[in-house]
Amino acid sequence: MTTTHDPMAAYARLVGPGGPFEMVEDDVLGTRMPVYRNRAHALHEVLADSVQYADRTYVATADDRVTFAEHASRVSSLAKALTDEYGVKKGDRVVISAANTIEWIESFWAVVSLGAVAVAFNAWWSDREVEHGLGLTEPVLAIADAKRVDALKQHGLPVLTVEDDVPTLRAAHPDAPLPSADVAEDDPAVLIFTSGTSGHPKGATHSHRNLLAVVEYHRMNDALLAAFGDPTDPRDRAYLLVSPLFHIASLHNLALPRLATGSKVVLHLGAFDVERIYALIEKERVTNWGAVPTMASRMLDADIADKFDLSSLTSFSLASAPSSLALKQRLRENLPFATALVDSYGLTETCTGVSAATPADQAEVPGTVGRATYGVQLEIRDPLGNALGPGVEGEVCVRSCYNMVGYWRNDEATSDTIREDRWLHTGDLGEIDEQGRLRLSSRRSDLIIRGGENVYPVEVENVLTEHPDVVECLVYGVAHEDLGQEVAVVVVHGETEPSVDDLTAFLKRELAYYKVPAHWRLTSAPLARNATGKVKRSAVLAED
Structure with missing residues (x-):
């Protein structure tokens, strides 16, 4: 007797009434909306459940790895130290300011499992931006790597170092119980910063509910793959993490859900380097990778994919920034793992993707x-x-x-x-x-996306006009083949014309490097304005 596999029927069993990923209406901050029926209610539950994966690898780097059991033990020890020695309690904010490391991930889990709030600082921030972040969030403690310790200590904040303190504390209490806290679903868990539309970075507040919903979404995707005939055990997938952990793509949608699914996180350390990343894919048999378009463009330029065994990489997607149709086509034609390319759209404020386009969607409706x-x-x-x-x-x-x-x-x-x-x-x-x-x-209006990083013109403009020789300015984006966009500016100066070098150095002291303009036009002529006094952007930009 022949049986027919019906993927849509399987999907209905997953999300329909009584299914493991059924959604039901519930109250969320005073509004009725769909939520997962079978959900955890606090992030420490994910940590506790992860011990079932025992000796499987949770995070691997080129030179190190940690199992799920080791991770749970380390986090428990670190959490106990944070509580007993530094007084961290529910609701306290703890800054994490560092480049990607295993210690970053362990620190995150220790903080949120205690019911405290992990404040993910942008590791590229200037001293000015760090000062704003500290003033806004009023943290009780910071965890930082050597490169960023001084910027935090100068404000009188206790700082634990990633290189020395975290490794010591994560081993100090080997018998510590798993951390937990009595938190409500809508209590804050993480602050992720967005570039400021009004001149300062804003802290998007993500709750335990938000992050746990993302976990369920990824668990559902794994179940859907199985329902549609994929024989791979989710625990056997390996996810490459390259983008910074202070972004939702890496933290919310990779490091976090993979603790729940028993999958391996393959963590690239240091600057983006195509050869090192390909070697890591080959060594750790990476199966899944979501890259920003700039990374994809640099892989094409390197043209070394055929020197490595990348056959394990069967799921490749673009995220975090818009990508052109031409780039997508070049990827499909030149990189074997990009033939079934997936595209998506999301924001820091939405925690995960708002939408996703399958290869079939893109073939039928390009763009x-x-x-x-x-x-x-x-x-x-x-x-x-x-x-x-x-x-x-x-x-x-x-x-x-x-x-x-x-x-x-x-x-x-x-x-x-x-x-x-x-x-x-x-x-x-x-x-x-x-x-x-x-x-x-x-x-978003006038938003510049440079290499996957958001730059709001008004933030750069507000800082630049603090320079004594700048009367007014207009910041905008220009196309760039590798980065997607670069920052450009028209500067109106007074009697003294400043040099581009002087203005560049001024901004580098005040802003993250990627917000500093690469293209400058200096003039003494006022910016064109309309009858209400607003700058006529189109008229100003037409002069370039």
Whole structure:
């Protein structure tokens, strides 16, 4: 007798009534919305469950590795030290400011399992940005690597070093119990910073509910692969982590869910280097990788893929920044692991992808970022907040249990972004077709995305106008083949014309390096303005 495998029926069993990933309506911060029925309620539950994977590898680097059992023991010891020796308690903020390391991940789990809030500082921040982050979050402690310790200590904050203190403390209490805390689902767990639309980075506040919903989403994806015929045990997958851990792509959507699924995280250390990364893929038999377009472009330029055994890499996706159709086609034609390329769209504020486009979606509708992620309600709205029909352009608005709680201690920005019934207004423009596929027509107003990092012009402008010779300025993005975009600026100066070198050095002292303009135009002529006094960007940029 012949049986027919029906993937859609299997999908219905997973998400339908009584299924393991069924969603039901519940109250989330005063609004009814879909949540996973079978969910954990605090992040320490994920840590406790992870011990079942025992001697399997949780994190591997080129020279080191830690098993799930070792990780749980280390985190428990570190958590006990944080509590007993440094007084960290529920609700306290603990800064993590470091390049990617195993210790970064262990510190994160120790902090959130205690019910404290992990504050993920951008490791490229200037002293000015660090000072703002500390003032905003008022942490009780920081964990930092050697390169960033001094920037934190000068503000009188106790600092544990990644290189010495964390390894000592994670071994100090080998018999410590697994940490836990009595937290509510919507209590804050992590602060991830976004570039400031109003001049300062904002702390997107992600709750235990948000992060655990992301965990369930990834567990569901693993179950879907099995339902659609993939024979691979999720525990046998290996996920390459290259982007910084202070981004949701690496922390929320890789390091975190893989502790729940028993999969291996392959952690690349140091600057992006194609040859070292290919060697790591070969050595650790990496199966999955989500790269930013700049990384993909550099892989094409290196043209060394045929020197390595990359056959294990069967899932490759682009994320974190827009990518051109031409780049995607070059990837498919030149990199064997990119033939079934997946694209997606998401924001720091949404914790995970808003939508994803399968290879079939992209073949049928080039440029689409796909259909809404499971559990995401997606609408296109006009300026009055009315939902628009298929094929009509408007603002992309989303609602889900993944969406952030709000911006830390910034009620004005929160109310501007999260509005009635907790609909999050992205500021991006797009349209949805008859099949529910999203196409973006422009990203957030004037946003520059350089190598996967967001740069808001107003933040750079506010700092640059502090220079005594700058009267006003206009910052904007210009296309760049490798980085996607670079930062450019028109500077209006007074009687004294500053040098580009002087202005560049001034900004480098105040801002992360990637926010400093690479293209300059200095002039004494005022910027063109309209009748209400606003700068006419199109007129100014037309002169370049």
